[in-house]
Amino acid sequence: MTGMVVVLSGGVGGAKLVLGLSRVLDPAKLTVIANTGDDFLHLGLAISPDIDTILYTLAGLVDPERGWGRRDETWKFMEAIEQLGGETWFRLGDADLALHVERTRRLAAGATLSDITAHLARRLGVGPRILPMSDDPVRTRLGTAEGWLDFQDYFVRRRCEPLVHEIRYEGADAAAPSAAALAALRDPRLRAIIIGPSNPLLSIGPLLAVPGIRAALANRSAPVVAVSPIIAGKAVKGPTAKMMRELGLPATAEEVARGYAGLIDAFVVDPVDAKGAFPAAIRVLAAPALMETIEDRERLASATLAAADRLARSASV
């Protein structure tokens, strides 16, 4: 099969699948639309955590232990910030800092986040296109037992500890998808749209809260396949399961699929979850969903593409 593939992705988990896809596909046919709901200003610097994780992962620079930030990182800047009484709860490595300084400078000079991301990807030798979901600000905020918290405040400073009762994607209603993102989702050569195994509430939620992106999925001309971030009732990483439970939702792959109903055609789950009660309209495919090695990522990427291709063939019969 040829054709273009678009992935909607958050940070670490989504980036791993994107890396797998970039190795089983011609990278020129792969477009990633990244969540920007986590973006924030810290120490005066514009930080886009999910874009950065995808950039570093595809550039081969990501720290393999953490799954985010740069490998072989040093922390002299943070030590000096601490000495000067600056904020230290969000840690910026010395090399990583360059990305934020350069992005902040270019934003101040009038460039869009889309322009800047394309420039950074080119400089880092990244093949697939990486597009922010929007050049308009969208900010994920959490209603918690400690009041409303900004995303990074909840996620990093408070380590996902406060109970969450509500999530808002501020600005999403008014946010336009970036022109390139919209064009990618409407491309007549589209082979598949993939929703990565990212947190459905914190990473995919903001993407689907942008009306133009949700509409593009609802009116899809190619199969949409989502990959479950939940395996056997647990999130591979992060607070997905904890947060689902706090919001009164079962922390299961089925529940994630239910949340995507109407927007996806197939759902890829780990074999341990394949017997769940999934919505009837969603085709369920089992494939090992834990991505520890690079081979795991390639296999899951191939299985996901195969699922989309089977759907396309059955639809065209």
Added chain:
Amino acid sequence: MTGMVVVLSGGVGGAKLVLGLSRVLDPAKLTVIANTGDDFLHLGLAISPDIDTILYTLAGLVDPERGWGRRDETWKFMEAIEQLGGETWFRLGDADLALHVERTRRLAAGATLSDITAHLARRLGVGPRILPMSDDPVRTRLGTAEGWLDFQDYFVRRRCEPLVHEIRYEGADAAAPSAAALAALRDPRLRAIIIGPSNPLLSIGPLLAVPGIRAALANRSAPVVAVSPIIAGKAVKGPTAKMMRELGLPATAEEVARGYAGLIDAFVVDPVDAKGAFPAAIRVLAAPALMETIEDRERLASATLAAADRLARSASV
């Protein structure tokens, strides 16, 4: 002698004398008014080179080889900036960067450079007060054979190579001295005002171009003693001598003294220069002016203070 001492200072040379003064005086009696004509925005960050050099020198953090920047510095940020295609001609170390990020953030939040400098000095455990000459922008620019250049463009990027035919201190006419600087210069407990052995054109020139500072020196109530940055026709560091020649001035200690005429009472020169033809109204005192060791700095500081004290005694007889 007791009383307050104020030093007008640029970067490396001035900072060395200030360090000497801070060791022979009660630091609480020492105030440094720093040139801000070199300040600039680089990579979107607000950089104040002379203030930083004074801060690092007094905090014991300065790189002993270069005389500016931090000791034990690392350069991962610069490597990453280069990788991202950012500007690399002005090098910012990983730890040094924290100062600029924190200053930029605080300026954006509405703090003055005076407030921020006081905060940074406190955090770094610096005893003497360090005051920017003004919270208003003053920018030294150079008319050269290559056209008008911003200071750092000339000084760092072009390594002082272009011939200079004119110097402007843009904004100086309209700049008010910081309130604290003016109060320090008018303090009735003032023992001496010292002009450090900094470049008279690039470091002291902008300070004296601020009308309120020049007036405070012209109407001084305590002796003003300058220390020569020229020894035997050569600048200890930097382009002072080269630039004086290009502007048609003899590169001599006498010429520096002539430039300060009407504003100083005494001039401290190295013994090799003591027989020059100095303006009659200026008392000339010889003291070894090369500051290689910490003892050199203390001796020159003591000699400079002694010169001021002798003038004060002879005036009061």
